[in-house]
Amino acid sequence: MASVPLVLPSPAFRRELARRGGATASRCYQCATCSAVCELAPSDAPFPRRQMLSAQWGLAENLAADPAVWLCHQCNDCSLRCPRDARPGDVLQAVRSVLVERLAFPAFLGRFVARAATTAPLLLLLPVLFWAALLAATSHLTFPSTLTAFEEVVPHALIYAVFFPVAAWVVLASWVSGRRLWALWGAATPRSGSFWQSLLPVAAEIAGHKRFRSCHAAHPRFTGHLLLFWGFVGAAVTSGLLIVGIYVQGLAMPLALSHPYKILGNLSAVLLVVGGVLLVAGRLSGSNGPGTSTAFDTYFLTVVSLVILTGVLSEVGRLFLSPAFAVSLYIVHLGVVLNLFLTLPYSKFAHLFYRSLAMVHQRMAAPPDAAAPPAGRDRLQET
Amino acid sequence: MNPQAAQPLLVVGAGIAGVTAAVEAAEAGRDVVLVERDSAVGGRVLRNHKYFPKLCPPSCGMEINTRRLERSPRVRVLTRCVVTKATKATKATKATKATPATTATSAPATAHGPGAGGGWQVTLTHLPAYVTEACTACGACSEVCPAKVPDPFNLGMSQVPAVRLPFPNAWPRRFVLDRAACPPGCKACVDACPAGAIDLDAVEREETVEVGAVVAATGWSPYPLEKLPELGGGVLPDVISNVQMERLAAPSGPTGGKILRPSDGRPPARVAFVQCAGSRDVNHLPYCSAVCCLASLKQVLYLREQLPETKVDVYYIDRRSPGRNEEMLTRVASLDGVRLIKGKVGKVERDGGGALALRVEDVESGRLLTASADLVVLATGMVPALAQDPLPFAFERDEDGFGRDRIESALVVAGVARRAEDVAASVRDATGAAAKALVAGRRD
Numbered sequence: 140m141a142s143v144p145l146v147l148p149s150p151a152f153r154r155e156l157a158r159r160g161g162a163t164a165s166r167c168y169q170c171a172t173c174s175a176v177c178e179l180a181p182s183d184a185p186f187p188r189r190q191m192l193s194a195q196w197g198l199a200e201n202l203a204a205d206p207a208v209w210l211c212h213q214c215n216d217c218s219l220r221c222p223r224d225a226r227p228g229d230v231l232q233a234v235r236s237v238l239v240e241r242l243a244f245p246a247f248l249g250r251f252v253a254r255a256a257t258t259a260p261l262l263l264l265l266p267v268l269f270w271a272a273l274l275a276a277t278s279h280l281t282f283p284s285t286l287t288a289f290e291e292v293v294p295h296a297l298i299y300a301v302f303f304p305v306a307a308w309v310v311l312a313s314w315v316s317g318r319r320l321w322a323l324w325g326a327a328t329p330r331s332g333s334f335w336q337s338l339l340p341v342a343a344e345i346a347g348h349k350r351f352r353s354c355h356a357a358h359p360r361f362t363g364h365l366l367l368f369w370g371f372v373g374a375a376v377t378s379g380l381l382i383v384g385i386y387v388q389g390l391a392m393p394l395a396l397s398h399p400y401k402i403l404g405n406l407s408a409v410l411l412v413v414g415g416v417l418l419v420a421g422r423l424s425g426s427n428g429p430g431t432s433t434a435f436d437t438y439f440l441t442v443v444s445l446v447i448l449t450g451v452l453s454e455v456g457r458l459f460l461s462p463a464f465a466v467s468l469y470i471v472h473l474g475v476v477l478n479l480f481l482t483l484p485y486s487k488f489a490h491l492f493y494r495s496l497a498m499v500h501q502r503m504a505a506p507p508d509a510a511a512p513p514a515g516r517d518r519l520q521e522t
Numbered sequence: 523m524n525p526q527a528a529q530p531l532l533v534v535g536a537g538i539a540g541v542t543a544a545v546e547a548a549e550a551g552r553d554v555v556l557v558e559r560d561s562a563v564g565g566r567v568l569r570n571h572k573y574f575p576k577l578c579p580p581s582c583g584m585e586i587n588t589r590r591l592e593r594s595p596r597v598r599v600l601t602r603c604v605v606t607k608a609t610k611a612t613k614a615t616k617a618t619k620a621t622p623a624t625t626a627t628s629a630p631a632t633a634h635g636p637g638a639g640g641g642w643q644v645t646l647t648h649l650p651a652y653v654t655e656a657c658t659a660c661g662a663c664s665e666v667c668p669a670k671v672p673d674p675f676n677l678g679m680s681q682v683p684a685v686r687l688p689f690p691n692a693w694p695r696r697f698v699l700d701r702a703a704c705p706p707g708c709k710a711c712v713d714a715c716p717a718g719a720i721d722l723d724a725v726e727r728e729e730t731v732e733v734g735a736v737v738a739a740t741g742w743s744p745y746p747l748e749k750l751p752e753l754g755g756g757v758l759p760d761v762i763s764n765v766q767m768e769r770l771a772a773p774s775g776p777t778g779g780k781i782l783r784p785s786d787g788r789p790p791a792r793v794a795f796v797q798c799a800g801s802r803d804v805n806h807l808p809y810c811s812a813v814c815c816l817a818s819l820k821q822v823l824y825l826r827e828q829l830p831e832t833k834v835d836v837y838y839i840d841r842r843s844p845g846r847n848e849e850m851l852t853r854v855a856s857l858d859g860v861r862l863i864k865g866k867v868g869k870v871e872r873d874g875g876g877a878l879a880l881r882v883e884d885v886e887s888g889r890l891l892t893a894s895a896d897l898v899v900l901a902t903g904m905v906p907a908l909a910q911d912p913l914p915f916a917f918e919r920d921e922d923g924f925g926r927d928r929i930e931s932a933l934v935v936a937g938v939a940r941r942a943e944d945v946a947a948s949v950r951d952a953t954g955a956a957a958k959a960l961v962a963g964r965r966d
Contacts, residue, residue, distance in 0.1 A: 170866035175867060175882045189888065222804060425700065
């Protein structure tokens with residue numbers, strides 16, 4: 140006798156989704172308008188209609204094992220056209236938010252960041268206090284009357300002593316969570332081919348925001364997101380170059396404004412500022428397109444904004460304002476950057492990692508003769 | 523019998539529901555004033571090629587009803603006539619009588635004063651009678667008329683002379699003149715009319731009637747195609763509505779009953795039906811119009827009869843074929859070359875070679891399809907006329923714009939004015955409405 144498939148709905152998961160802005164899933168009547176209007180849905184495994192069904196039933200395992208949850212870019216083209224106002228775009232964002240928490244390693248940090256709506260003050264304050272305390276403990280907490288470089292107050296060695304281990308920790312935590320997700324996807328769909336060979340075209344797609352570009356409703360967010368992305372890339376590259384500059388080339392800080400590293404750093408700052416302003420302004424004016432913001436989104440955007448704001452202001456402060464002001468801001472800046480690092484695997488920032496991974500999985504899971512996703516829609520076979 | 527019970531009933535709208543309510547009330551012994559905005563009775567049903575599920579032409583049903591109208595001296599039929607004003611007749615007698623608690627809570631009707639059950643004083647406006655009762659429908663005027671207008675009976679899909687018989691078998695059998703379309707100074711039809719039935723200077727005229735109760739049978743209009751541009755509505759010529767399909771299939775239609783693509787006049791080799799186009803959709807009509815599933819199945823049978831080689835796909839969310847209509851669904855679903863595919867179409871776009879491409883997820887296979895079609899029929903729903911115009915009686919409406927009875931104010935709704943439904947249900951509803959209206963006048 141054939142076995143009857145067992146479906147295990149989870150009311151707890153449904154409640155969890157509802158708490159994070161996915162309550163509208165219950166309105167869905169499975170018409171599939173969402174999948175039909177989605178520009179990113181691959182023809183052999185369209186989304187988000189099926190994911191809405193899983194969300195509605197509380198089938199957490201299905202959603203965890205489904206890379207489509209991450210292939211969704213939250214354009215909300217689906218939400219605009221949904222005849223029941225079930226907002227699939229928001230529901231999938233809520234699913235991602237739950238998954239980020241459930242995949243978190245260690246779990247308590249995931250829970251802590253997931254409750255940002257209440258824990259945000261602590262999350263924001265603790266790293267700043269940590270820096271203040273560390274500087275005080277190492278007798279570096281001073282506010283000089285003249286300031287040419289921040290190194291006069293905060294030695295680079297101290298910064299690297301904190302951020303190298305933190306970065307290593309972030310990589311480890313992300314790796315553990317990513318492994319879990321990768322295994323879940325792999326169990327559901329076999330993969331073939333090389334990870335690294337698939338990563339390259341994915342990186343190219345991300346560099347140009349190829350998929351994001353094809354979203355209609357999210358178009359107002361496109362430029363801001365692209366600038367922010369490249370701003371972060373630029374800032375990361377600058378940080379790497381500075382390590383080389385300080386320890387290999389023996390460059391003296393601060394670098395002249397005309398130094399290539401400085402130019403790259405300041406250019407990145409401009410991208411970050413413009414991108415951040417575009418996104419925040421769009422959010423505040425409601426012109427970012429459809430979609431509801433939850434604590435998951437707001438907390439992340441706040442941290443990113445604070446990183447940019449304190450970073451730029453401390454440089455401006457050092458150049459043009461009082462040294463004490465600049466140093467204070469710099470300490471806050473170190474704190475929020477530490478926050479950004481530490482919460483990366485548990486906040487919305489994790490989408491960078493999980494979505495990229497999902498895109499790699501999508502390529503490796505596609506049959507070898509299939510056209511590159513998400514192109515190539517099926518033609519209905521004539522009977 | 524109280525005097526108001528002797529007052530006539532007013533029935534607004536002479537479609538299948540209004541005519542039914544009128545003749546039923548008249549045959550029960552009540553005088554009826556039947557008011558119709560158009561120049562002939564029949565309303566929407568006459569625009570259908572056939573009824574489902576029996577696939578008989580609607581003219582049969584209407585013929586019986588017009589014969590009943592003709593035979594009924596109690597019905598006064600006023601075409602080209604609209605209700606412009608209405609006031610509740612105040613009656614000194616029984617004015618202080620307490621309203622029963624149940625009615626007081628169920629409807630805020632007391633706004634109309636204490637004369638619960640009292641009649642209405644109604645002002646009717648007769649639209650200018652450019653063509654008078656002397657018309658013999660000989661057609662001499664149409665032959666000389668130089669002006670052409672889009673034919674409202676064919677939903678604008680063909681051109682007709684400004685003066686014409688509104689549609690074959692129109693009753694009353696009298697021509698109609700679209701005065702706004704007349705070229706300045708033109709008198710061609712006046713000169714041509716052997717009966718002297720054309721009066722280009724006719725004016726509006728008002729009339730006041732006292733009625734005991736009112737039946738609103740104001741029916742519906744099709745949901746506008748232009749509101750569905752993502753499905754090609756109003757954008758792509760070969761995307762038509764279900765009501766247009768009825769006209770294409772009808773012998774009295776713009777193509778003489780041949781189903782042809784509007785863009786090139788060729789018979790379509792592949793036709794796609796998009797169900798729930800702008801229905802059950804919070805962005806459009808939130809409700810189900812109850813007839814579109816069966817209407818599309820019926821239209822599949824038109825295609826089958828006329829173009830047996832044509833492939834047909836019907837894309838649906840749910841297949842709603844209650845009662846005996848189930849048989850029709852089974853029959854259509856089993857036809858070769860006909861597929862019923864679960865999935866709402868998200869987009870209709872131009873494809874190469876003059877065809878149309880439909881984006882849809884086939885829910886059963888879980889695959890995203892780009893399907894090709896030569897002609898796309900959008901199964902659009904019904905918008906109640908009361909939604910836009912509650913009439914001067916201020917009919918109470920539900921959240922979708924459908925009317926509600928207010929028996930204590932002698933206001934009754936009938937047919938699609940009450941809810942979206944098919945012709946048979948509308949007729950049954952109208953019969954019930956007649957009974958309610960007869961009683962409403964006798965309440966106190």
